[in-house]
Amino acid sequence: MSAPQIVVHRDKELMAEAAAARLITKIVDAQAARGSASVVLTGGRNGNGLLAALAGAPARDAVDWARLDLWWGDERFLPEGDPERNVTQARAALLDAVPLDPARVHPMPASGGVYGSDADAAAAAYASSLAGAARPEDHGAVPVFDVLLLGVGPDTHVASLFPEHPGVRETERMVVGVHGAPKPPPTRVSLTLPAIRAAREVWLLAAGADKASAVTIALSGAGEIQAPAAGARGRARTLWLLDRAAASGLPAQLYPPASA
Numbered sequence: 181m182s183a184p185q186i187v188v189h190r191d192k193e194l195m196a197e198a199a200a201a202r203l204i205t206k207i208v209d210a211q212a213a214r215g216s217a218s219v220v221l222t223g224g225r226n227g228n229g230l231l232a233a234l235a236g237a238p239a240r241d242a243v244d245w246a247r248l249d250l251w252w253g254d255e256r257f258l259p260e261g262d263p264e265r266n267v268t269q270a271r272a273a274l275l276d277a278v279p280l281d282p283a284r285v286h287p288m289p290a291s292g293g294v295y296g297s298d299a300d301a302a303a304a305a306y307a308s309s310l311a312g313a314a315r316p317e318d319h320g321a322v323p324v325f326d327v328l329l330l331g332v333g334p335d336t337h338v339a340s341l342f343p344e345h346p347g348v349r350e351t352e353r354m355v356v357g358v359h360g361a362p363k364p365p366p367t368r369v370s371l372t373l374p375a376i377r378a379a380r381e382v383w384l385l386a387a388g389a390d391k392a393s394a395v396t397i398a399l400s401g402a403g404e405i406q407a408p409a410a411g412a413r414g415r416a417r418t419l420w421l422l423d424r425a426a427a428s429g430l431p432a433q434l435y436p437p438a439s440a
């Protein structure tokens with residue numbers, strides 16, 4: 181697993197624009213190298229901010245949207261179309277505006293319908309979809325995602341893995357149902373740390389003063405059970421994309437002054 185690298189931007193708008201530009205480059209490079217690209221999306225303010233910046237970036241036309249697989253790191257287990265679902269928000273921010281192949285868009289299941297209120301069954305179904313998409317060369321139960329995006333909550337949660345909760349302790353399953361989450365809604369579906377660590381690159385996004393303590397804790401040697409963000413690492417790269425407010429508790433020697 182890779183060691184964290186930190187990039188600090190002046191504010192959250194610049195952070196979102198820079199992250200969007202970086203993501204476009206990464207998708208284009210992956211499509212050139214492997215024929216297609218795969219990205220895992222996150223919910224939350226910073227994840228949606230990145231998608232909105234991507235929607236507004238002229239360079240978005242460089243992406244071959246039909247050769248992009250989209251997965252989700254977590255979902256609020258709510259009915260299809262609920263405005264609080266991460267996929268609903270991602271569609272509004274970007275997905276409805278670009279020519280994706282619908283067969284390559286893989287939202288996590290909603291509540292109701294086939295799964296009713298059974299988030300564990302929904303998680304197992306998503307794990308099967310991931311396993312089905314893994315190529316032989318991926319050597320695992322999930323594809324080697326090109327980029328996996330994660331928002332960081334003020335309590336250091338990533339995806340729907342909360343401090344000291346059962347989901348963050350999971351070592352076998354790739355996807356779990358989350359019950360009694362401290363942030364509403366209480367029932368969720370989430371990738372686990374083993375699934376997150378299968379990604380080639382993991383990018384953690386945090387902007388705003390309310391994230392400063394979480395960022396400081398996660399980057400100061402905390403354990404992943406107490407601070408799930410500390411356990412989110414990519415195989416080749418772990419990138420923390422911050423704004424100055426979120427980075428305000430970090431010793432400046434942790435990141436290059438040029439990035440501030």
Ligand SMILES: O=C1O[C@H](COP(=O)(O)O)[C@@H](O)[C@H](O)[C@H]1O
Pocket residue numbers: 222223224225226227254255256266330331332333334338339340363
């Ligand atoms: O509920 C969630 O929260 C986190 C963080 O969101 P933020 O608004 O504090 O940035 C998000 O990453 C996760 O996907 C989402 O379900």
